[in-house]
Every structure is written in structure tokens, then in C-alpha cells.
Amino acid sequence: MAIDIGIAKKDREAVAKHLSKLLADTYSLYLKTHNFHWNVTGPQFNSLHGMFEVQYNALWLAADEVAERIRILDVFAPGSYSQFGKLTSIKEEAGVPEWKDMVAQLVEGHEIAAATARDTIKGAEAAGDEGTADMVTGRLKDHEKTAWMLRSLLK
Template structure:
């Protein structure tokens, strides 16, 4: 690849890319968790939760691509293995199949964890005048904040 000259130093782009990699890992882990819960939810709220989880994982599937492409735009490889995601993610995997209420609680906490990751990444992107990454991260943060609010309202 040719030299990148977008007005952000390579060192700063590297630091932003690392924070975006953490966001990508969180998002992909949350995607898998949400998809798992979509498949395995049961109970009186089955239909509502099944459909809601599907909306969430479809949105996350698009998001992970956008985040990975931003990392590539900054000139760095995007992580793409379970091992890398496990090392980078603040969203932890769940063993077994929790009941529907616990699924909602777990997903609420996971979305809030992604918001916290966004806050760190956003501050760095802003400090390095990376408006494109800032806009992407801000949009992601807003989506996860709203989703966690909606999930909390169901508890």
C-alpha cells in the first residue's frame, strides 16, 4: 500500500486503530451473543425477544463491517479471529442458555460495556482530530445507549 497522508500521524492512526479494534471486538462478541440468544430464547416473551434480538444482531453485523473498514482506512489490519476478539473485548461470553430475563440483563450490560469502550475511543479520536472516526464512534455509542435503555425498560 502507498503512504497514507490524511493529516493524522502514523502513530496517532495506530492508537486510534487499536481503540477501534477494541470496539470491533466488543461489537462482534455482542453480535454473537445476541444471535445466540435469538436462537435460544424461550418463554412468554419469545416472539417479541426473538424478533428484537434479530433486529439487534442484523444492525451489529453491518456495524462490524463499518468499524473494520475504518481500521483499514487508517492503514492497519482489522482483527478477525475469535482469539483476537477474546483478547480485545470487554464483552464476556456467556456459558449455557440463560432464561429470557437474564438474557435481557446480560445484553443490557454488554451494550453498556460497548458504550464505555466507545467513550475511550471517542476521546482519543477527538484528541487526534480524527473526525471520521469520531463520527463513527459517536454513532455507535448513541445506538448502544439507546439499545441498553430499551432493554432496561423490559426488566
């Protein structure tokens, strides 16, 4: 059955490209946060271990929401490491940095995801896709808040 939600196919595909980048950033940030949860050490272990767990669980749910929005637009969502690697702007961490560097990397990651979200909102608004713009506005606010909370640990 053909989709008819009031957004032209080319516009849905353009919005889905933006969302695919946001999904890749979200999933990459999820992986990095989960990695840091497992491997954090130092005097902040207890608080960071718990904080990272809350954050990676939120990112996991967010990735699902973004992927489902792509499907709502009748486009297939990327779902492999190689696809995410090509789409994301989040730098991979191959080692185990000190806790302060972990926090700094997550601040940077959330700021990158916030910038991707802003770009996605602009693309959604240009396509008349209020549903995507609304959903991604929530994602933007979450990334900004998380970046602020993490940044506060470094002062």
C-alpha cells in the same frame, strides 16, 4: 502508495487500537445476541426473538463499519475469535439463561460497548481524527438506545 490523510502514523495506530477494542466488543455482542435469538424461550419469545434479530443484524453491520474504519487508517483489523477474546470486555455466555437474564446480559454488553465507544471517541479526538469520532458517536448512541430499550423490559 503511502497514506496521507492528515493524521500521523502513530496517531492512526493509537486510534486503531481503540477501534479494535470496539470491534471486538461489537462482534462479541453480535455473537451473544444471535445466540440468544436462537435460544430464547418463555412468554416473551415472540417479541424477544424478533427484537434480537433486529439487534444482531445492526451489530453485524456495525462491526463491518468499525473494521473498515480501521483499514481506512491503514491498520489491519483483528478478525479471529482469539483476537476478539483478548480485546473484548463482553463476557461470554456458555449456557442458555432464562429470557430475563438474556436481556440483562445484553443490557450490560451494550453498556460496556458504550463505554468503549466513549473511550474511542476521546482517543480519536486527541489524534485529530474527526472521521472516527463522528462514526463512533453514532455507535455510542445506538448502544445507549439499545441498552435503554432492553432495560425497559426488566421493569
